[in-house]
Amino acid sequence: MNLLTVEKLTKHFGGLAAVQELDFTVAEGEILALIGPNGAGKTTVFNMLTGLTGVTAGEARFKDTRLNGLPSYQVVELGLGRTFQNIRLFGKMSVLSNVMVGFHCRTRTGLFGALLQTPRASREFRQARERAVELLAMFGLEGVRDEISRNLPYGQQRGVEIVRALATDPQLLLLDEPAAGLNIAETEVLMEHIARLRSDLKKTILLIEHDMKMVMNISDRIVVLDYGVKIAEGGPETIKADPRVIEAYLGTGFRKSHA
Amino acid sequence: MRLRWMVWIVAAAVLLGLPRMVTDDYWMHMIIMTGMWMILAVSMDLIYGYGGQLNLGHASFAAIGAYFTALLMLRLNLSYWVAMPLSGLGAAVISLLVGVPTMRLKGLYLGLATLGFGEIVRLTLLMWYPMTRGPMGLPGIPAPTIGSFVIESKTAFYYIILALLLITIYATRRVVNSRMGIALMAIRDDEVAARAMGVHSSWYKVEVFMVGTFFAGIAGSFYAVYVSFISPDSFKMMDSFMIFSMPILGGLGTLVGPLIGALILYVLPEATRVFAQYRMLWVGMLLVVTMVTQPLGILGGFEALAGRFRRSKPTLQPE
Numbered sequence A: 001m002n003l004l005t006v007e008k009l010t011k012h013f014g015g016l017a018a019v020q021e022l023d024f025t026v027a028e029g030e031i032l033a034l035i036g037p038n039g040a041g042k043t044t045v046f047n048m049l050t051g052l053t054g055v056t057a058g059e060a061r062f063k064d065t066r067l068n069g070l071p072s073y074q075v076v077e078l079g080l081g082r083t084f085q086n087i088r089l090f091g092k093m094s095v096l097s098n099v100m101v102g103f104h105c106r107t108r109t110g111l112f113g114a115l116l117q118t119p120r121a122s123r124e125f126r127q128a129r130e131r132a133v134e135l136l137a138m139f140g141l142e143g144v145r146d147e148i149s150r151n152l153p154y155g156q157q158r159g160v161e162i163v164r165a166l167a168t169d170p171q172l173l174l175l176d177e178p179a180a181g182l183n184i185a186e187t188e189v190l191m192e193h194i195a196r197l198r199s200d201l202k203k204t205i206l207l208i209e210h211d212m213k214m215v216m217n218i219s220d221r222i223v224v225l226d227y228g229v230k231i232a233e234g235g236p237e238t239i240k241a242d243p244r245v246i247e248a249y250l251g252t253g254f255r256k257s258h259a
Numbered sequence B: 001m002r003l004r005w006m007v008w009i010v011a012a013a014v015l016l017g018l019p020r021m022v023t024d025d026y027w028m029h030m031i032i033m034t035g036m037w038m039i040l041a042v043s044m045d046l047i048y049g050y051g052g053q054l055n056l057g058h059a060s061f062a063a064i065g066a067y068f069t070a071l072l073m074l075r076l077n078l079s080y081w082v083a084m085p086l087s088g089l090g091a092a093v094i095s096l097l098v099g100v101p102t103m104r105l106k107g108l109y110l111g112l113a114t115l116g117f118g119e120i121v122r123l124t125l126l127m128w129y130p131m132t133r134g135p136m137g138l139p140g141i142p143a144p145t146i147g148s149f150v151i152e153s154k155t156a157f158y159y160i161i162l163a164l165l166l167i168t169i170y171a172t173r174r175v176v177n178s179r180m181g182i183a184l185m186a187i188r189d190d191e192v193a194a195r196a197m198g199v200h201s202s203w204y205k206v207e208v209f210m211v212g213t214f215f216a217g218i219a220g221s222f223y224a225v226y227v228s229f230i231s232p233d234s235f236k237m238m239d240s241f242m243i244f245s246m247p248i249l250g251g252l253g254t255l256v257g258p259l260i261g262a263l264i265l266y267v268l269p270e271a272t273r274v275f276a277q278y279r280m281l282w283v284g285m286l287l288v289v290t291m292v293t294q295p296l297g298i299l300g301g302f303e304a305l306a307g308r309f310r311r312s313k314p315t316l317q318p319e
Helices: A042-049 A072-078 A095-106 A111-116 A119-138 A154-167 A184-199 A212-218 A236-241 A243-250 A253-257 B002-021 B025-050 B058-075 B080-099 B107-127 B154-176 B179-189 B191-196 B201-227 B237-250 B257-271 B273-293 B297-307
Strands: A002-013 A016-027 A031-035 A057-062 A080-082 A172-176 A204-208 A221-226 A229-234
Touching: A002 A042, A016 A042, A016 A057, A016 A204, A016 A221, A016 A229, A031 A042, A031 A212, A042 A172, A042 A204, A072 A080, A072 A095, A072 B191, A080 A154, A095 A119, A095 A154, A095 B179, A111 A119, A111 B154, A111 B179, A119 A154, A119 B179, A154 A172, A154 A184, A184 A204, A184 A212, A212 A236, A221 A236, A221 A243, A229 A236, A229 A243, A236 A243, B002 B154, B025 B058, B025 B154, B025 B179, B025 B201, B025 B237, B025 B257, B058 B080, B058 B107, B058 B201, B058 B237, B080 B107, B080 B201, B107 B237, B154 B179, B154 B201, B179 B191, B179 B201, B191 B201, B237 B257, B237 B273, B237 B297, B257 B273, B257 B297
Parallel strands: A031 A204, A031 A221, A080 A172, A172 A204
Antiparallel strands: A002 A016, A002 A057, A221 A229
């Protein structure tokens, strides 16, 4: 079953076509990587899916719900959680509170529930806290739960972002360059985590990544974008051998000069 | 935690017994007014320290609350106990009129919009002569009564403001330590990410504005019956800046910090009234020195220091 269906999705920024008539699907349970050179439009695709950027033409559906025009706080309720390329943690809040924000879309207490401290309000708050601690522990972050998030090392901040996205209880997790800025050891840990997201938590993952070793290792399928156009799609082996992909990444000059 | 209970009991005894210890009317007046400024500072901290919404018109909501109370009591002969909550609601509803159109504004732009709103309120009170009597103000606001008991003494007013302050602190604590409080702080730190986590940010921004201005209206309502005379000069633009400075001086987003800030910024200018011409000079210097040496505010700095010795950390870090 397809969780996500993208059909002829297009985005223009003024005269610039950032994404042009993009088609792809994400099946339940798979890890799909979206790759391409800088400026290819990958993050724009994420932003269109999660309501941060408007869609110029085409459409995206999550199961049966059209995503076009939905504000981001409603998209996440459907079951699409995301992380950001340039980490966007709540800098002045503790790690635990950061993760608790993720439970916002799954809880309902309002102002009056909080003021009167209704049983439901206290139960929801306590449960969110307990679940947040559990999730942090799963990713080895329970030791830093009281730290102010902006004081954490970069690798842990990336981890907290993933845990925060998980707290929204997504079926589909959009990870925007999770390995960016990580060293080799941290990337190894991240790959294990992503593998566990699928095997233990049954999450479907759509991933943007530049680290080719990681992409080739963990993805089931890969979609390659260049200047907003899909130039290839397939399994890691197919993509590695595809001449258009090599051309997009390395250019044609090398082959020409040796022709 | 026997020690903790002891501290609470002593604190309660001091607060309840204060009117017996302070016999001087002038000092009693200072204490009562400090209580009123504390309500304004705590509600300001909710809006700015936790919600991140720069509000430079908080005093005008106190003015709205004061005029609501005066008019409801003078024109409609309502009891203070009915007029007071209505005044809070009135301020909150009017804040909706500012909040909705300025929802998309951020930082200084919102600050300017609220500053402009404050001026609109002042001019309305000044010009709407049939209703507000303009610059002559509204004298003879009746004293609150409980049955046949008329609340006139400083002691009685002290207990009223104490109760109102405790309610304000309790309510803001409840809001802060709830799903809503977490959402507010998330909006303050990164609105885009907060929305991506499911927080309906524009609604929360309006809501926190309404809660904060509700308490500003309550503070103004108390002022009206306590002083029994109000005019457009009762709450001025300068007061908005003072209220804004209180939580910053004491420690933003700490709940206790605004109390310290209100104490210092209200009592200091009053205590130096003898040097009337220079008093704002002292206040200005104090603000500059504190901000340079204690960027987290007095309490924030203290918490950062204490945080080195214990696990829990302050909610705010310096920019």
